[in-house]
Amino acid sequence: MFFSEAGARPRTWEASPSEHKKWVKVFKACDEDNKGYLSREDFKVAVVMLFGYKPTKIEADSVMSSVNPNTSGLSLEEFLSIVRKKKEVQLHRNEIRHIFTAFDRHYRGYLTLEDFKKAFRQVAPKLPEQTILEVFREVDQDSDDLVSFKDFEYAMNYGRNEA
Incomplete structure (x- = not known):
């Protein structure tokens, strides 16, 4: 396809130190009783805090099924990885929307x-x-x-x- 051949792939993105701190702060705020992990409900609250929407049952199921079966929930490292990916997708979609809007004069x-x-x-x-x-x-x-x-x-x- 033309766009993929033209290199329309997203650039690699890294969170700023302040953004990373914010994510850790949200994790800690949502980690009720300081268990060291986020339950399904904790994860939903964290997504609302960071992205402004409540995840669907399918999204929550997908995330929780990816959790290490030997743990009771989402570790900080797993949470940070998921948030980073969600942020990359959000930024990529915003970039596509910006290009589309530039075409749609x-x-x-x-x-x-x-x-x-x-x-x-x-x-x-x-x-x-x-x-x-x-x-x-x-x-x-x-x-x-x-x-x-x-x-x-x-x-x-x-x-x-x-x-």
């Missing part, structure tokens, strides 16, 4: 072929129009001549986990 919530042509003319003026058309057709998953954010996000993430 009329704020319609979708992109047309003309939007693609204008954007590519600015960033790659010598790119053949046929290539722009091929990219547009590839990104337009449902072939309705409109690229939704969902289509665009899918294209930007295509091949992301292959390397």
